[in-house]
Amino acid sequence: MEAWKEQLHNHVNTIDRLKEYIHVTPEEEEAIGEMKTKWGTTPYFASLMDPEDPDCPIRKQVIPSLKERENTFGIPNYLIWKENRDTGEVRPDSIARQYDDRIAFTVTDVCANYCRHCFRKELVVDRDLKLRMDVDEGIDWIREHTEIRDVLITGGDPFILSDEKIEYVIRKLREIPHLEMIRFGTRAPIVLPQRITDGLKKILRPYHRIPIWINTQCNHANELTEETARAVYELLTCGVNVGNQAVLLKGINDDVESFRRLHQKLLTVRIRPYYVFYCEPAPGIDHFRTPVEKGAELIRDAIRGHTTGLAQPMYVIATNIGKIPLMPDYYIVDKNEKEYTLRNYKGKETKWPNMPE
Ligand SMILES: *Cc1c(COP(=O)(O)O)cnc(C)c1O
Ligand code: SF4
Numbered sequence: 001m002e003a004w005k006e007q008l009h010n011h012v013n014t015i016d017r018l019k020e021y022i023h024v025t026p027e028e029e030e031a032i033g034e035m036k037t038k039w040g041t042t043p044y045f046a047s048l049m050d051p052e053d054p055d056c057p058i059r060k061q062v063i064p065s066l067k068e069r070e071n072t073f074g075i076p077n078y079l080i081w082k083e084n085r086d087t088g089e090v091r092p093d094s095i096a097r098q099y100d101d102r103i104a105f106t107v108t109d110v111c112a113n114y115c116r117h118c119f120r121k122e123l124v125v126d127r128d129l130k131l132r133m134d135v136d137e138g139i140d141w142i143r144e145h146t147e148i149r150d151v152l153i154t155g156g157d158p159f160i161l162s163d164e165k166i167e168y169v170i171r172k173l174r175e176i177p178h179l180e181m182i183r184f185g186t187r188a189p190i191v192l193p194q195r196i197t198d199g200l201k202k203i204l205r206p207y208h209r210i211p212i213w214i215n216t217q218c219n220h221a222n223e224l225t226e227e228t229a230r231a232v233y234e235l236l237t238c239g240v241n242v243g244n245q246a247v248l249l250k251g252i253n254d255d256v257e258s259f260r261r262l263h264q265k266l267l268t269v270r271i272r273p274y275y276v277f278y279c280e281p282a283p284g285i286d287h288f289r290t291p292v293e294k295g296a297e298l299i300r301d302a303i304r305g306h307t308t309g310l311a312q313p314m315y316v317i318a319t320n321i322g323k324i325p326l327m328p329d330y331y332i333v334d335k336n337e338k339e340y341t342l343r344n345y346k347g348k349e350t351k352w353p354n355m356p357e
């Protein structure tokens with residue numbers, strides 16, 4: 001059996017299995033025992049957990065918490081609203097649309113790690129939302145909609161699919177003349193780096209006018225290992241760029257030090273920061289959510305100017321009408337006919353000529 005399949009076969013999803021990796025606290029044990037929720041991770045990702053620290057950023061993303069039963073700020077039927085599934089436009093279940101030129105294409109509801117903060121948890125974790133994920137139906141819809149240039153294949157985790165299935169989806173999409181790019185959203189480089197096999201590379205590598213882009217999700221520097229570095233390197237050798245879409249998570253990455261370290265360390269494994277998402281109001285994840293302004297403050301206090309612009313993600317709120325950037329805006333202190341007054345990250349000011357139109 002290939003190593004990545006073994007990882008999934010030996011999924012860590014029982015108390016006893018979990019105890020092989022960490023000292024499980026009574027609270028963790030109670031949450032796992034009482035809550036009927038899908039959870040689990042790969043042995044690889046489990047091995048990155050701190051055995052002694054219940055506040056370990058990886059543990060919090062993996063192990064259910066009793067706090068998931070609380071829901072004061074979450075929106076019921078969140079995904080229906082967020083993905084515009086209750087509007088007039090008739091679409092297959094697999095197609096989520098917020099933009100004119102691109103869509104998200106859901107091809108599976110299976111994941112290597114069932115992230116506790118997942119905004120698609122109604123579909124992926126709680127499983128009370130059932131979608132028909134008919135790949136051919138989705139491809140037919142994309143073929144009929146000539147305004148779509150960009151398909152984001154998502155899930156679940158699309159890299160859970162077999163090589164054959166991935167090859168099929170890519171091949172079918174590349175036959176559609178109006179498509180200009182194919183993207184995958186996958187946590188595989190982080191939670192299942194073994195997935196980047198020679199077989200998969202063969203599928204991704206052949207030169208084609210339609211490039212493949214990948215965005216992964218890494219939320220804390222502790223998730224970045226030699227295995228991930230190698231997986232990303234292999235993807236890059238196939239001409240596939242790898243970006244990161246982090247989620248701003250309370251107690252995991254919402255402090256200056258963790259936030260900066262995460263974005264700096266991503267570059268050391270060749271992953272380019274792309275987005276930081278505000279933690280969405282899906283039900284049962286209140287305990288992960290910060291105030292909205294927090295992300296912009298962290299970009300101001302941890303990243304901009306403090307480290308290279310390459311490490312700089314865009315902070316966005318992913319809403320039902322698309323992603324809305326919310327960036328710190330503190331540069332133009334003053335402007336008159338003659339000049340601007342600009343302020344840098346250290347609070348220092350300078351003058352700049354105002355060019356009339
Ligand atoms: C996030 C998302 C996209 C892609 O957005 P980009 O800003 O281009 O990365 C497309 N469709 C849907 C429904 C999305 O949620
Ligand atoms: S991998 Fe993505 S879809 Fe799956 S549980 Fe994590 S955040 Fe949700």
